[in-house]
Amino acid sequence: MPDLRTEEFVVNMGPHHPSTHGVCRLILTMDGEKVLKIVPVVGYLHRSLEKICENRTYPQCIPILDRFEYVTAMSCNYVFSLAAERLAEIEVPERAEYLRVIMLELNRIASHLIFYGVTAMDIGALTPFLYGLREREMIMDLFEMTCGQRLTFNYIRIGGVAKDIPAEFIPYCRKTVSVIREKLNDYEGLLNENPIWLVRNKNIGVLPPDVGIAYGVSGPSLRASGVDYDLRRDDPYSIYDRFDWKVATRSNGDCYDRYLVRLDEIKQSVRIIEQALDGLPEGPVKAKVSPNFKPPEGETYARVENSRGELGVYIQSDGTKKPYRVKTRGGSFNQLQVLPVIGTGGLIADLVAIFASLDIILPEVDR
């Protein structure tokens, strides 16, 4: 048989590709099925949120920030409010802090359930998607009864939360977390020891801890590499120090460990929510904040632990009612930056698994 003529070729993966979780284009240089070079092209979802915020008052910015990272919009509301509160030194009432923690953790669980379903679907298993979204629906019901929205919540405000929870919230929330705690066994049973899942994830896309830190990878993706760093504990905000919970870490840094860390985090979030429900005090839910809110001159960068890592907002105030500059930072921005480092040299099918396991969503990158 004569020698086959081989050559490298370039493949466009995306922008409209189901496993790019938004609109992301990867320009791949391929040798057969092997990926030699990855160039991410972003910007398809650029809506210039930061520029829009410059023309809004502080309270008007919060619904804009909902669109920044829409899978966990509560965190976006929260981090902007946190930065504004630090600028103006506003004390938040006890009950509001508890409600915020409950909402943030519920949102984290909802986001990790999306991750659970979508990652499995990218790799070819459809069932986990149905399981994950079924329980997420209960959380969406909780959000809907609290703030009327299922996606862009606009619930957490500067100085507290928009309004108190309805009476039926607490029993339904207790039911939801106990259902999730129980169903976690099902989730783990479906995938943890599934031979196909193991082959597709174990030792794939290994992220060494030093590379992760150098590229600014954060959140569960970094903790899966053995770096014990969680902003809820290490850069304290809100009232997380009052609850008994553990930071979930794993050591291998492969796709499988990134998946396990997220399941562990769901368990910890369930613990936090149960304790917060037990300790929920009575009282006001919002500090007195004028609609003409004007923080004094100054600047601050606030960051919180989101389901995708470090979510940060930098605000510079010039003493007027509009922020002079808002800069947002999302975990996916750095996770996508590290993708060429850990994805090069592998197979194109593994690239899909790595992309999914880093839990990248594109609105957070493009803003």
Added chain:
Amino acid sequence: MTPDELKDAVAGKLGDKMSLLDTGRMVPMFEISAANLLTVAESLRDDAALKFDYFCNLGAVDKTERFEAVYSVASIVHKHRLDFKVILDHDHPEIDSVQEIWPAANWYEREMWELFGINIRNHHNLTRFLLPDDWDQGNPMRRDWDAPDFEKLPEL
């Protein structure tokens, strides 16, 4: 370290190159001259007591008569955080790339180059980033830039 201890530690080690500003809230904010950026960044990362190995954020601010590049860095081991800014000339804004020190800065610098028109020296990849490929309308995050169809919201 608490923010006050951190202020003293940074002032003790790099006091001649970094000056403390009073605009920072919660976390100390320093100012660095553009010429000193690389040496200061390297000491911040490598000093055993500071060890700012984690790059959080970089954003430019257009102050109409000057630019500010605001960096936020953190330490994974010591769990403290620091902000610093570099003041740039408005007519010819130019700054050194810190991606050799913190590789994560790469995309943040690309974004700053594209949206603010700040030139990044020694950056390996200054290409179109967030804006469309055929964009020819300048640097949209500058304060004097208005979109063609821009309408101001009514004042509250």
